[in-house]
Amino acid sequence: MARAVDVPAPSLRQRPWVRRAAPLLLVVLLAVLPLVLPESTNETLARIGVFAVAVLGLNVVMGYTGQVSLGQIFFLGLGAYITGYGVQQDWNVVLVFLLACLGAALAGLVVALAAARLGGLAIAMVTIALPIVGVPLAKRLSDYTGGSQGLSARFADAPEATGLYDDQWQLYVVLVIGGIVFLLTRSLVRGKFGRAFAIVKGNEAVAASMGISPYRYKVLAFTIASLIGGVSGFLYMFVIQYTSPETMSFGHSIELVAAMVIGGAGSIVGSLLGGAYYVLVPELTNQVDSSLTALLQGVVLLAVLFVLPGGLASLVRRLGRGRRRLRAEPGPGASPTTPLSTAGSATATEEPGTERRGHA
């Protein structure tokens, strides 16, 4: 029954019917949940989805390819600005989505072409500039970005035919787009490109000797990460409906890196956990004492690096192995649903109207 030698724990989830039924169950669960959960939970989940996608992008370049990027938030901001501008100009939403992805990917490509030329930590040293240049740049280009006041765009109202509340509609869209991005990324990192990324991460000289150009794969990984950042920017605008230069501040960029490491570098589940961390923890610390937020973030990050280098995802894995009772594949949609009854207002988000809107 144990399928292959490389499977660490031949458990319940190796059985064929579990493997087939579990994703189905998960899809059904995700389809039903938004309908039954309260509005505030739906909104929190949608925000977690947005940042899980952003963390996933960071994971592609940093977790899987081993290139420290401190500028991922810039691509989220860029995607959000392109989306906001496109929506204000009344462009087709699909076109806006594509432009947000392509714009971010193109920017990422240009940065990577230069940064990846230097070995070692140069990508980290160059990308740290992205948020620091991005904020004044966004303020300067006020004709397109609305300057310091930011840009708001309302295009996430539920279509009449669906009969959904807005928060449900937003969560569904995030689940579908985010789910697709997670599935595609999972295939990417488990396939040919993922193996190439892993070799570049492990040893560049070995990679080069095997005919894998470290330079090209670094550029590729960075571009894909930026593209995913653009997607998360679109989703950000869809859910939060407002962006300002503050969205891509240096602090948020660092928080995103922290979220990725704490969730688990080089892990799909870790990206989800990282997204949840990014959204939930500042909410919790703000309730205790908002001036303590940065301090606690630093303590948690250092503690995780010392005690749990694989992040929370490795904890999940270890627990699962210990109990030998994994109900379902912790696949791309294992939603870390922590039902928080707190009305969220943290991490650069604007509360949409308090009244539940929609057509139900």
Added chain:
Amino acid sequence: MGTFVQLVVDGLSAGSVYAAIALAIVLVHSATGLINFAQGGMAVLSVYIAWWLTTRGVPLIVALLVSIVFSIVFGALVERFLMRRFERGDPDTAVVVTIGLLTLITGVAGWLWTYNNQQFPSLFSLDTVSFLGVSVSQRSLGTTAVIVVVMVALQALFIGTKLGLALRAVANNPESAAFSGLPVGRLLMVGWGLAAALGAVAGALVAPQLTLTPGMLDNALVYALAAVILGGLTSPVGVVVAAWLIGVLENLAAVYVPFIGYDLKVAVPFILIFVVLLVRPQGLFGRKTVVRV
């Protein structure tokens, strides 16, 4: 012409601050092979110590000396109890550790002293002096002079003393250094302490101008990293020249290139990097590193 000279002198003074932080980064990198993104944050912490002492009535110069001693001890402790574990491992993890440290220090400073801007007293008066018919500010001249003196002293320490020789030996090859009986761990602590002190001097010199906040040196860190990239990680002289170049060019660009202006001048070093990287990937003065498999 007067404006031009004033801009160049101001640029040199700003560049000296970047140079000091960049040199601290190079010092740590040559000893431990990692980039310390918390270098600016550590400097800010010691400037806060100095500021706190001055609000308690301690004279400025004493407060500065105390803060420099503090930063030497703090840098050594950070090396011993935080970085030691990650030094010979994956450099990317070590970088994330320094980012965690930066977050932590910013958090501690913000928690203890709030995120509001604090006025930090200046060592030099704001008056200008006339020099060959143009007037330049004493603060810019003083900042540049202090940092040049510190850099020369540091160079003398590295080249002319036994401690410097030992530090260079550890940076060059820790295993062989340990074989010849050098206390590698303690020397690494000294290296980190010196780097932190260098940062503290730079922070104290630039604080009156920027006003003291927990994120005061974030931008300076970015400039310093740009200088490190441009100058090459292996070349202290190159890093200093690159930092001055950046300081002068950004000041000139802010005034003479209308699109850039004061708000976007932080982009200047990166435009410079793009151009340089396309021509000389090893930096202006760096050596090409050859990796042995």
